[in-house]
Amino acid sequence: MYGYGGRVLRVDVTSRRFEIEPLDPRWIKDVVGGRAANTKRLAEDLDTASDPMGPGNVLIFGVGPLTGTLLPASAYYTVTARSPLTGILGDSAAGGHFGPEMKLTGFDQIVITGCADALVYLLVTEDGVTFVPCPELAGRNVIDTTAAIREAHGDWDIQVAAIGIAGENRVRFAALVSSGNRVNGRAGMGAVMGSKNLKAIAVRGGRPVRLHDPLQFLDGVRKVHRAILDHPEYEKRRRLGTTMLMRDLNRIGILPTRHFQEGLCPYVEDVSGEQLASTYKVKNKSCYNCHVHCSRYYVCDGIEAEGPEFETLCGFTSRIGSRNLPFALEMNRTLNQYGMDSLAVCEIVGWLMECQEKGLVTPEDVDGLRVSWGDCETVRRLVDLIAHRQGIGDALAEGATRFSRRFSAAAQKLVMQVKGMDIICGDPRGIKAYGLTYAVASRGADHLRAEPYFELTERWEVARQRFGTEKAADRLAEEGKAALVTYSEKIALLTDSLTMCKNVGLCMDVINLDSAAALIGAATGVRYTADRLAVHFGDAVKRDLELNRRFGVTKADDTLPERFLHEPLAEGPTRGSVVDLPRMLGEYYRLHAE
Amino acid sequence: MVCQQCAERYCVACPENALVLGPLGQVVVSPTLCSECGACTRSCPIGAIEPVDGIAYVCDLCGGDPRCVPACTQGAISFASGAAGTVELAAFKPGSERLAPSHKRAVYVHALGRAVRDGWQVARD
Secondary structure (H helix, E strand, O other), rough: OOOOEEEEEEEOOOOOOOEEEEEHHHHHHHHOOHHHHHHHHHHHHHHOOOOOOOOOOOHHHHHHOOOOOOOOOOOOOOEEEOOHHHHHHOEEEEOOOHHHHHOOOOEEEEEOOOOOOOOOOEEEEEEEEEEEEOOOHHOHHHHHHHHHHHHHHOOOOOOOEOHHHHHOOOOOOOOOOEEOOOOEEEEHHHHHHHHHHEEEEEEEOOOOOOOHOOOOHHHHHHHHHHHOOOOOHHHHHHHHHHHHHHHHHHHHOOOOOOOOOOOOOOOOOHHHHHHHHHOOOOEOOOOOOOOOOOOEEEOOOOOOEEEEOOHHHHHOOHHHOOOOOHHHHHHHHHHHOOOHHHHHHHHHHHHHHHHHHHOOOOOOOOOOOOOOOHHHOOOOOHHHHHHHOOOOOHHHHHOEEEEOOOOHHHHHHHHOOEEEOOOOOHHHOOOOOHHHHHHHHOOOOOOOOOOOOOHHHOOHHHHHHHOOOOHHHHHOOOOOHHHHHHHHHHHHHHHHOOOHHHHHHHOOOOHHHHHHHHHHHHHHHOOHHHHHHHHHHHHHHHHHHHHHHHOOHHHHOOOOOOHHHHOOOOOOOOOOOOOOOOHHHHHHHHHHHH | OOOOOOOHHHOOOOOOOOOEOOOOOOOOEEEOOOOOOOOHHOOOOOOEEEEOEEEEEEEOHHOOOOOHHHHHHOOOOOOOOOOOOOOOOHHHOOHHHHHHHHHHHHHHHHHEEEEHHHHHHHHHO
């Protein structure tokens, strides 16, 4: 098969055996690759009765037909399993250099089951798997683990996706980290690794990616390349990356401040992306074959690291009431090296701060820790306790949603989560399509299932053409948002299946179903049309829902925290607005029934 | 990391005489003479030459107009014509033969990066 590696690697870590099977062209045709293919595999292979942190869970690494080609910004890979945090479908994607290297091993998917009796890592090459026992790597951070594995094999081209201490301790929201700082953060994929006693997956490939029609493919690549370089946001994105959202969201009054109690941050200029770029940032970093190279490398107080992305920056500044930028940079590095989802951690912290302020949780409830807004020292302590599962950290490592069940209904309601997944840093009261996306997303509160960034772009005419109403481009309107989300879900799946970056593929709107059909056709020789792809991805969205239904998810779970439905923001450009979710949901379900 | 057109030219001591220097100072590989023995790969201290599909593969400056230079949107790659032979790699030679090319590249890049890093720290302190 052109484009694809054409093989699936199945690994059983209990018996330390592996099998290589051909990728069935008919099987892959209706999912293309990446996330959609992973979900299909999970739905087929997983016994839904099995414990997410038991040997029965199926951990899948997946890339797509265009991963590792010249297509810009297509360096992602997706990791899928049943989530230990939410108990439902879990997956998380990351960029960097792991995905393309995995592609060169000739495996489109690595499917891992079982549980090793002691800590091991897998070295995956074209020939299959070497199981390497690694007791000496226990407790080591991600960067040290990566270096140790490269050193052990004398090969610096090896790419490593590893867990840190949090994954080893099975913190439910533990992350998997590759290229040192590229994080599969959400849904606890690091905890699944830890539960299998897998410290890392190392990949090293040497197979070329063969294309059906290289010249035609190159033609499509040039168009995407041009669209990126000519994009009006190119300079801004390349300078700031996602941290541009600090100012952008504050400007429209939806920057989570003091745990979503406010949408305006008075000290945003101290913690903005611009501030980071003009102080501690020393250079740009890029994923494989991306011209936006939006990632920031920084030096601060003796720490060198990459990032933080917007979610971590906001999560450890305004969301927890802190104006301390160096502290956020420190937390970014700490969390990446411990291997923990920054959103899950900042939700625990923000929730504790609000609950202690309101007297719903006392310091005695949490080992005597008094935590108030912007109290960096206590946050630092909490993070250490959680990663090591020490003291109250052991209970907090279960996640904000589970931990809150020890307390009153009032305290539980303050957890900003949907389906057990902590909400991202964007207040849905001022971005209604995002509100709908959080409510319906199949991995729980999440924007990336649709990323309806379109509603922030004020493209009224395009809105009328695509969604039948200008209101689709009005962030405060509910009208047209179900149509926008239904459309964006498909484009999000398209980018995820091609393992493209959503910032580029979706937010910068450089690829659509037509251009994707041409690119996939030139690369693989499989003829798709835009309509065909839309049908396939529509089916794939349904496949997510069917799988979640098997996990017990119902429509009643498609909701938002009460704050967003009933408490309007008091100040700023989003003042007075709440999410009219039932209206959007009704329309959304109607569109999905069609 | 590409060939630095170093002063020492360890690689051209090819047992098959397959490597010669071109007019720009670039290394030119003869596809007929190259037997893929790997002597050049072992001798290069910074891992800039490796066999690929039966022939030694090394930067040949694209005939004097390296395509990678305009391709880099960060301006990180520059080409100084006439600068061949100005980079000395003798300091990286001892012990390098044991290492894989990717390892040698990592060592070289880290060494170059150290000065830059020290500059960052000074600027922040």
